[in-house]
Amino acid sequence: MMKSKWMAVAALAALLAAGGAYGADKKVIAVSIPAADHGWTAGVVYHAQAAAKEINSAYKDQIEVVVKTSPSASAQVSALEDLSAGRKLAALVILPHTSEELTLPVKAVKEKGTFVTVVDRGLSDPTIQDLYVAGDNIAVGRNTAKFLADKLGGKGNLVVLRGIPTVIDDERIKGFQDGIKGSNLKILDIQYADWNSDKAFKLMQDYLAKYPQIDAVWANDDDMLLGVLEAIKQSKRKDIKYALGGNGMKDVVKKVIDNDALTPVETPYPPSMIKTAIYLTVANLVGKAPVRGALKLDAPLITQKNAKEYYFPDSPF
Numbered sequence: 001m002m003k004s005k006w007m008a009v010a011a012l013a014a015l016l017a018a019g020g021a022y023g024a025d026k027k028v029i030a031v032s033i034p035a036a037d038h039g040w041t042a043g044v045v046y047h048a049q050a051a052a053k054e055i056n057s058a059y060k061d062q063i064e065v066v067v068k069t070s071p072s073a074s075a076q077v078s079a080l081e082d083l084s085a086g087r088k089l090a091a092l093v094i095l096p097h098t099s100e101e102l103t104l105p106v107k108a109v110k111e112k113g114t115f116v117t118v119v120d121r122g123l124s125d126p127t128i129q130d131l132y133v134a135g136d137n138i139a140v141g142r143n144t145a146k147f148l149a150d151k152l153g154g155k156g157n158l159v160v161l162r163g164i165p166t167v168i169d170d171e172r173i174k175g176f177q178d179g180i181k182g183s184n185l186k187i188l189d190i191q192y193a194d195w196n197s198d199k200a201f202k203l204m205q206d207y208l209a210k211y212p213q214i215d216a217v218w219a220n221d222d223d224m225l226l227g228v229l230e231a232i233k234q235s236k237r238k239d240i241k242y243a244l245g246g247n248g249m250k251d252v253v254k255k256v257i258d259n260d261a262l263t264p265v266e267t268p269y270p271p272s273m274i275k276t277a278i279y280l281t282v283a284n285l286v287g288k289a290p291v292r293g294a295l296k297l298d299a300p301l302i303t304q305k306n307a308k309e310y311y312f313p314d315s316p317f
Contacts, residue, residue: 027090027285028064029055030083031278032076033119034097035069038195038223040247043271043317044095045069051278063282073097077105084109091115091281095274099124099167115284119277122167131284132294133277135269137171138178139299140246141220145179147265147301148216148242155184156215156241159207161224163195172220172246188214193224200227208235216242222249222266229262248302248310249317256307266302268310271317273297 031052036042045067052065068083070076076097083089092114096102103124110116110128118129126132148158160176163169173190180187188211193200200219207214208231217232217240219225225245232240240262245252248268255263276295284291302310 026062026064028066028087029091029093029278029281029285030080030089031065031067031274032079032083032092032094033067033069033274034076034095035071037071038197038221039249039317040195040221040223040269040271043315044274046316047272047275048278051275055278055282059282059286062286065278065282070097073101076102080105080109084112084114088112089114090285091117093117093119093274093278093281095119096121096123096166098165100165103128115281117277117281119274120168124167130292131277131280133273133280133297134168134295135273135297136299137168137269138175140267140269141172141175141177142179143175143267143299143301144218144244144246144265145176145185148218148244149180149183149185151242152185152215156186157211157213158185158187158216158218159204159211159214160187160190161200161203161217161219161221161228162190162192163221163224164192169220176218176220193219193227195221195223197223197227200224201231202227204228204231205235208232208237212239214240216240217244219243219245221245222247222252225249225252225263232262247317250311250313250315253302253307253311254313256302256304257311259304264304266307266310267299268297268302269299270297 031048033044034041036045048067052067055065068079070079092109107128116129117131119133193203217228219228222245228243243262246267252266256266280291
């Protein structure tokens with residue numbers, strides 16, 4: 001972690017030192033990200049576009065950042081082909097829709113000599129990437145699990161909602177499962193809801209109909225948590241003591257600030273990491289220090305004591 005922090009500091013220092021220096025050819029950085037299909041990705045799009053605007057203005061004769069959003073994995077594959085057709089990409093910053101489907105297309109771009117920065121969801125083959133920027137997904141799951149183990153006295157029935165098949169979803173689930181090891185907490189059911197509020201609402205309705213006693217729910221994303229909370233509200237069930245999410249959505253952080261009984265804690269996973277990744281990539285191109293490796297952002301438990309530090313009411317997420 002310390003190495004990652006120093007890498008970020010050094011890279012940003014190099015970027016500032018480079019200033020608006022002119023190069024013989026303008027270097028193109030393609031940014032490929034999912035479309036705003038839920039709150040967190042809306043935040044990603046917002047911060048990616050903001051970074052592109054800032055960098056294109058500051059380095060207008062040296063760097064061009066092109067942002068392309070895609071509504072699906074197959075669309076993102078096509079977008080990569082379009083972005084790399086007829087032009088040389090100096091760098092690609094990509095947040096993959098899914099790990100499996102995007103690995104080979106990104107590898108094809110890499111083989112053309114492109115610097116590859118992967119953000120958040122990861123590729124199935126991490127050797128393709130030059131730089132990886134993400135939150136600590138294992139900690140997101142583990143810190144949530146430890147909270148539940150403590151508050152439930154180490155025993156109880158849980159249901160879990162997964163996102164979509166990606167590296168980060170796997171990591172969050174692993175962290176959660178590791179966090180409840182040694183306790184008598186039992187996961188009754190665990191299914192995908194695609195990080196979608198409507199799907200999570202329907203899945204939670206199914207859980208409620210199937211299981212008469214549920215002590216806590218973990219939806220590993222805040223968009224899903226909103227659907228879960230609505231399903232619980234409509235059911236009027238009183239057995240559920242906690243319903244927790246993750247990612248730091250402002251509406252959920254506000255619940256923590258207000259000491260909400262069902263959702264008293266949260267874990268951060270800021271969509272602004274895409275902006276960090278783009279700036280680090282620019283630093284690699286225009287700075288005098290190479291930027292390589294992995295930068296992992298912390299995921300401490302957000303409680304009522306520190307929640308105001310994570311609350312940004314004007315943010316899109």
